[in-house]
Amino acid sequence: SALTAFNPSSVNVNSEEDMYNAIVRILGKFPVLVAWTMRKKMGLPLDYGDNSLGYVENVLKMMFKQPNEEYKLNPIVVNALDKLLILHADHEQNCSTSTVRITGSSHAGLFVSLAAGVSALWGPLHGGANQAVLEMLEAIKADGGDTKKFMAKAKDKDDPFRLMGFGHRVYKNFDPRAKIIKKAADEVLGDLGVEDPILDIAKGLEKEALEDTYFVDRKLYPNVDFYSGIIYRAMGIPVEMFTVMFALGRLPGWIAQWREMRLNKEPIGRPRQxxxxxxxRPFKTIDKR
Structure with a gap:
C-alpha cells in the first residue's frame, strides 16, 4: 500500500502506460521486499540484487548470502524454487485472486489490489496452508512422532484433529502440481542430505496415506501445500516466511487477472446474496409485547 503513496500515477487505471509502469515496478520490488523481510528476521544485513543473475537466482542470493562470503548457487535448489513459483503463479478464482479482482473492480490501483490479495492469502486454509502443514508436523513430533496414531485420529470423525496438506477443493484426484513438486522435493532432500525428524515424519505420513485405503478411496492425496512446505524447510526458509513465498509465486497471476479485468473494462464486482x-412471520405491535 505504501508504494501507492510513492507512485501516485499507479492509481490511474485508465492509462495503459501507467498500468504497465506499475506492473514493472511491483515485479521488481516485490522479490526484494520478500528477501529483505527474511534477512531482517534472521538478523542479516540487507543484500542487493545482481544484474548478471536471473530472477530466481537473485531471490536466493538476496535471501541467503552471508556477509563477506560469496554465495554459491545450487542448481537443484534453483530449479526447485523456479518450479514452486511457476506452479503457484495462478490457480483460477481462489480466495486471494478473487479478492484482487473484486478490489480492482472498483478501479482501485494495482498496489492496493495486491495488498488486499496478500491479506486474503494469510489464512491457514489458503496461503498459510503449507505453514499449517509444518506446524502439524511439529505437533506430531512433540507428541512422540507416532504417525500411525495421527493417521487414526484423522480418520476418526469425532476427533478434532485435521490432517493438513491432503486433499483439495478442486482436484478430486491427485493434485497435478503435487506430482511435480514431490519430485523436486525428493531431489532437494537427496542433494542437500538434510537430516530432520520433521521431514522424516512428513515422509512417513505420505507413505501411509498413499497405502491406506481410507485415504486412497476418498482420493485424499498429498497436495501442493504438503510438499512445498517440506522444500522450503529443507532450503532453510523459516516457517513464518512460507506464506510470503506463496505471495511471491502468486504475484504474476494476481497481476495478470487484475490487468485482464481492467483491459476488458469489466464492471464493479457485486456478488449476489x-x-x-x-x-x-407473525408480528406483535409494541403494546402487545
Missing part, C-alpha cells in the same frame, strides 16, 4: 430465511 440470496435470502433463505423466513418469509412472512
Amino acid at each position: 440470496i435470502y433463505t430465511g423466513y418469509t412472512l
Whole structure:
C-alpha cells in the first residue's frame, strides 16, 4: 500500500502506460521486499540484487548470502524454487485472486489490489496452508512422532484433529502440481542430505496415506501445500516466511487477472446474496409485547 503513496500515477487505471509502469515496478520490488523481510528476521544485513543473475537466482542470493562470503548457487535448489513459483503463479478464482479482482473492480490501483490479495492469502486454509502443514508436523513430533496414531485420529470423525496438506477443493484426484513438486522435493532432500525428524515424519505420513485405503478411496492425496512446505524447510526458509513465498509465486497471476479485468473494462464486482430465511412471520405491535 505504501508504494501507492510513492507512485501516485499507479492509481490511474485508465492509462495503459501507467498500468504497465506499475506492473514493472511491483515485479521488481516485490522479490526484494520478500528477501529483505527474511534477512531482517534472521538478523542479516540487507543484500542487493545482481544484474548478471536471473530472477530466481537473485531471490536466493538476496535471501541467503552471508556477509563477506560469496554465495554459491545450487542448481537443484534453483530449479526447485523456479518450479514452486511457476506452479503457484495462478490457480483460477481462489480466495486471494478473487479478492484482487473484486478490489480492482472498483478501479482501485494495482498496489492496493495486491495488498488486499496478500491479506486474503494469510489464512491457514489458503496461503498459510503449507505453514499449517509444518506446524502439524511439529505437533506430531512433540507428541512422540507416532504417525500411525495421527493417521487414526484423522480418520476418526469425532476427533478434532485435521490432517493438513491432503486433499483439495478442486482436484478430486491427485493434485497435478503435487506430482511435480514431490519430485523436486525428493531431489532437494537427496542433494542437500538434510537430516530432520520433521521431514522424516512428513515422509512417513505420505507413505501411509498413499497405502491406506481410507485415504486412497476418498482420493485424499498429498497436495501442493504438503510438499512445498517440506522444500522450503529443507532450503532453510523459516516457517513464518512460507506464506510470503506463496505471495511471491502468486504475484504474476494476481497481476495478470487484475490487468485482464481492467483491459476488458469489466464492471464493479457485486456478488449476489440470496435470502433463505423466513418469509412472512407473525408480528406483535409494541403494546402487545
